[in-house]
Amino acid sequence: MKTHLHQFTAMASPCKFILQGEQSLILNACQQAQAEVERIEKKFSRYQDNSLLQSINKNAGKQATQIDSETAGLLNYAQFCYQESDGLFDISSGILRQSWDFKSNQLPQQKTINKLLPLISWPSIQWDENSIFLPQVGMEIDFGGFGKEYAADRAAEICQQLGIKHGLIDLGGDIRLIGDKEDQSGWAIGIRDPQNPNNAISTIKLHQGALATSGNYERFMKIKDKHYCHILKATTGWPVNYWASISILAPQCLVAGSLATLTMLAEQKGLSWLEEQEVPFLAIDIHGKQYSNL
Numbered sequence: 001m002k003t004h005l006h007q008f009t010a011m012a013s014p015c016k017f018i019l020q021g022e023q024s025l026i027l028n029a030c031q032q033a034q035a036e037v038e039r040i041e042k043k044f045s046r047y048q049d050n051s052l053l054q055s056i057n058k059n060a061g062k063q064a065t066q067i068d069s070e071t072a073g074l075l076n077y078a079q080f081c082y083q084e085s086d087g088l089f090d091i092s093s094g095i096l097r098q099s100w101d102f103k104s105n106q107l108p109q110q111k112t113i114n115k116l117l118p119l120i121s122w123p124s125i126q127w128d129e130n131s132i133f134l135p136q137v138g139m140e141i142d143f144g145g146f147g148k149e150y151a152a153d154r155a156a157e158i159c160q161q162l163g164i165k166h167g168l169i170d171l172g173g174d175i176r177l178i179g180d181k182e183d184q185s186g187w188a189i190g191i192r193d194p195q196n197p198n199n200a201i202s203t204i205k206l207h208q209g210a211l212a213t214s215g216n217y218e219r220f221m222k223i224k225d226k227h228y229c230h231i232l233k234a235t236t237g238w239p240v241n242y243w244a245s246i247s248i249l250a251p252q253c254l255v256a257g258s259l260a261t262l263t264m265l266a267e268q269k270g271l272s273w274l275e276e277q278e279v280p281f282l283a284i285d286i287h288g289k290q291y292s293n294l
Helices: 023-044 051-058 070-084 093-098 110-119 147-161 253-276
Strands: 001-012 015-022 131-133 166-171 174-177 187-193 194-205 210-215 220-223 226-229 244-252 281-286 291-292
Touching: 001 174, 015 147, 023 051, 023 070, 023 147, 023 166, 070 093, 070 253, 093 110, 147 166, 147 174, 147 210, 147 253, 147 281, 174 253, 187 210, 194 210, 210 226, 244 253, 253 281
Parallel strands: none
Antiparallel strands: 001 015, 015 166, 166 174, 174 210, 187 194, 210 244, 220 226, 244 281, 281 291
């Protein structure tokens, strides 16, 4: 049985599929799964002017935007995350990136953040299975908190539908397995060291499910020895600063990724909240201390 590596770039991330099986099946699966990832990016990207997401945001304060069942499903999931996190996970908080430029090495002024905070209000957004309306001009929603993980799950599902039984989908570190390796030996997956992201702090063998990590080392800046990362709190507009890295195992990548982000946002309360979820995890705080039930 052949092993095939397929690599491409999407969602501003290096992506790869490692699939085992018949060559003809694999090539078709790679093509269709990549097309699905690119479709999701085109539809929900905040960077593409003609995306559905941009249409929703441009219509803020003006009119409702028609949506389909896929978009309504993601909005349902956003509602679930908002409720589970007591409002910490709010997909209308992406607007805060207007005040944070992590390449500038300059902190935003508080008055700039204060202007954006009133536009963060998931409960004020009106939506159902057919349409969505953002009530204030300038409001935005952003699926960046789980869009890549959703795409990883969809890519895996497409491969399975096309007859692939053994494989790994990796979209920028968000991983979804398609069954075990053909020889049942498991997929060896490294978890990055937050202090040295090019190295693995731990390697685990997975036979099924998904793994996602949320960390403070992806986009950040250091000013006066203080670390400011890209994960921003909807309540204050400022970065979280308790966990360096949260890695979660779950049946779906969507669930693993959002649980990891929710834990980062929960800060000190994150560990007890995570233990309630009864999922395998590796948590590393900003001092390097590890907590794990893997």
